[in-house]
Amino acid sequence: MFKDIVVPITGTSGDSYALNMALDLALAHEAHLTVMEMVNLPLPVAGPWGLMPDVSMSDLYQQLREQGKANVAVLKKRLEKETVSTEVRLVEALFSEPSRLAAHCAHYADLAVIAGVLGDSTEGDISRTYFGGLLIESGRPVLVIPPRCKVPMPPKRIVAAWRPTRECARAFHDALPLLVAAESVDVLVVDPVRGELGHGEQPGADIAAHLARHGVKVNVQVRQSHDNRIASVLLDHAAEMHANMLVVGGYGHSRFREWALGGVTRELLFEANLPVFYSH
Known part of the structure; x- marks a missing residue:
């Protein structure tokens, strides 16, 4: 809570x-x-003799x-x-x-x-x-x-974007009070990578089982991006399920790299039209 x-x-x-x-x-x-x-x-702006008292600043x-x-x-x-x-x-x-x-x-x-x-x-x-x-x-x-955003709060339908990273694990844990209370939660896996350090043989299955033990009503959705931006895939799925909130891990790369070169966090900040829950 x-x-x-x-x-x-x-x-x-x-x-x-x-x-x-x-x-x-x-x-x-x-x-x-x-x-x-x-x-x-x-x-105050420093002058030739350093910072000086300035009546205008006062x-x-x-x-x-x-x-x-x-x-x-x-x-x-x-x-x-x-x-x-x-x-x-x-x-x-x-x-x-x-x-x-x-x-x-x-x-x-x-x-x-x-x-x-x-x-x-x-x-x-x-x-x-x-x-x-x-x-x-x-x-x-x-x-x-986002401005002019009016959705039920707490949210009834949530899309939670999953990758096996520290940021996503933190986001899912931090959002548990909302996930447990929601009527429906889609764990969305985009472009899964199989293997022991990836998403596993059944992408999304492990995190879904963990959420279910907490009482979350969870569904796993796996999508391929087909060269589309990941942020667009997340927002499109959220729109399709009429989601009231998106849960993501924020700044999976360095903050400067995300801002200079673009990344999911930056794109969602620009484009999301529903509440987005971030953790780092």
């Missing part, structure tokens, strides 16, 4: 959707929900802090009608990136929920920065909610 859920407010258009999904999850799991209003205080800090306090008041007003346990924190980032502070706060939670952004945009850069920081540095799973 998830008992502590955190939602960092990224300042993007998808924040309200992420907050609504997190509230639904908190209600279902009787969890405590922490909403973090992130205030980014930029460092004024800027004051404005940003006042805006953060106003946003906190709005969030508290929004949450006061909810029946779940909630709190709103004002988190100031001066000597650290907001995404790193969000990851630090997520150390004390079971799950982080953040807004996603469809496509490549300025908002997308913000969302991806938070996502990367949370996934790599928090040690906790991250649930990304």
